[in-house]
Amino acid sequence: MTTAATARIDLHAHSTASDGTLNPAELVRAAAAVGLDIVAITDHDTTGGWAEAVRALPPGLSLVRGAELSCRWYGVEPAIPLHLLAYLFDPEEPELVAELARVRLAREERGERIVRLLQADGIKVSWREILAGAGGGTVGRPHIAQALIRAGLVATTTEAFGPDWLGERYRLPKEDIDVFRAVRLVRAAGGVPVFAHPRATRRGRIVPDELIVELAAAGLAGLEADHEDHSPAERAQVRRLAAELGLLVTGSSDFHGTHKTVQLGANTTDPEAYERIVAASSGVTPVASG
Incomplete structure (x- = not known):
């Protein structure tokens, strides 16, 4: 060592x-x-x-x-x-x-609820694809941010975490x-x-x-x-x-x-x-x- x-x-x-x-x-x-x-x-x-x-x-x-x-x-x-x-x-x-x-499960459930909110506003993101992108790891907002980037809705993770997206409008506790x-x-x-x-x-x-x-x-x-x-x-x-x-x-x-x-x-x-x-x-x- x-x-x-x-x-x-x-x-x-x-x-x-x-x-x-x-x-x-x-x-x-x-x-x-x-x-x-x-x-x-x-x-x-x-x-x-x-x-x-x-x-x-x-x-x-x-x-x-x-x-x-x-x-x-x-x-x-x-x-x-x-x-x-x-x-x-x-x-x-x-x-x-x-x-x-317990925390990992709560994080995953929150992620799925955020995706449903996005989908309700007509934003085409897939929870299945987000889970696949996490590769079996702990799912979080950064994985949703990547889905927003892939969809062409934001350019960067920083933008995805802004107030119009995951930072405020689609943020859940x-x-x-x-x-x-x-x-x-x-x-x-x-x-x-x-x-x-x-x-x-x-x-x-x-x-x-x-x-x-x-x-x-x-x-x-x-x-x-x-x-x-x-x-x-x-x-x-x-x-x-x-x-x-x-x-x-x-x-x-x-x-x-x-x-x-x-x-x-x-x-x-x-x-x-x-x-x-x-x-x-x-x-x-x-x-x-x-």
């Missing part, structure tokens, strides 16, 4: 197991091709890409198995959605498995995991929870610092600071808060392939923070190629 101070580590990347455009094998090969030493596969609410990524792991690359959990903080009305990166947890821990299955419950479940499964892009105001509402203080007391291990949706000032704010709370800090690309312009390795995690994650985990270990 690479642990040298010069290691390039990207701890947030998506495959076709959720809403990325590279399959897990392609993802790890792409990570090696850009010179990463360690990459995390963190698909939304699923471990479905883990096995394929392990089988395809290129020489010289280590894989951190993880997921990005769809969470919500219910301390305000309406509740604020947020994402929790979970690293190196036991994928067979029953409570966590059941909760992730989805069921998420209470964030405190998510932290507890990840810890109980031997995993390490890190708050993804906590200050990304360009994504919408963000939670107050007071919540992060409470989450740290409940078992939150770290904050993702270096992310494309964080401004330099927001990155600095995250680092200050992490230092005050004794939390580790990560950086990552949040790579999705062609769904986004950001590339693998665009932001990276310091090896010391990575070592803290590995040391704090008791679920699964990083996998190094033979």
Whole structure:
């Protein structure tokens, strides 16, 4: 396993197991091709890409198995959605498995309802084709966005997520995991929870610092600071808060392939923070190629 101070580590990347455009094998090969030493596969609410990524792991690359959990903080009305990166947890821990299955089913049901709304307005999109495009992975709005692009109704994923489409007019709420419950479940499964892009105001509402203080007391291990949706000032704010709370800090690309312009390795995690994650985990270990 690479642990040298010069290691390039990207701890947030998506495959076709959720809403990325590279399959897990392609993802790890792409990570090696850009010179990463360690990459995390963190698909939304699923471990479905883990096995394929392990089988395809290129020489010289280590894989951190993880997921990005769809969470919500219910301390305000309406509740604020947020994402929790979970690293190196036991994928067979029953409570966590059941909760992730519930969220995936809710996401799929919401997707089908959105498609019915589009169809009711005369927009020719097919739920069957959208499911096929997801390839058995977790279905989400990005898959519907691709259907809108194929139909020539929008030019880009960004446009599809605008107010005239999936961002507002055809947006429906989805069921998420209470964030405190998510932290507890990840810890109980031997995993390490890190708050993804906590200050990304360009994504919408963000939670107050007071919540992060409470989450740290409940078992939150770290904050993702270096992310494309964080401004330099927001990155600095995250680092200050992490230092005050004794939390580790990560950086990552949040790579999705062609769904986004950001590339693998665009932001990276310091090896010391990575070592803290590995040391704090008791679920699964990083996998190094033979």
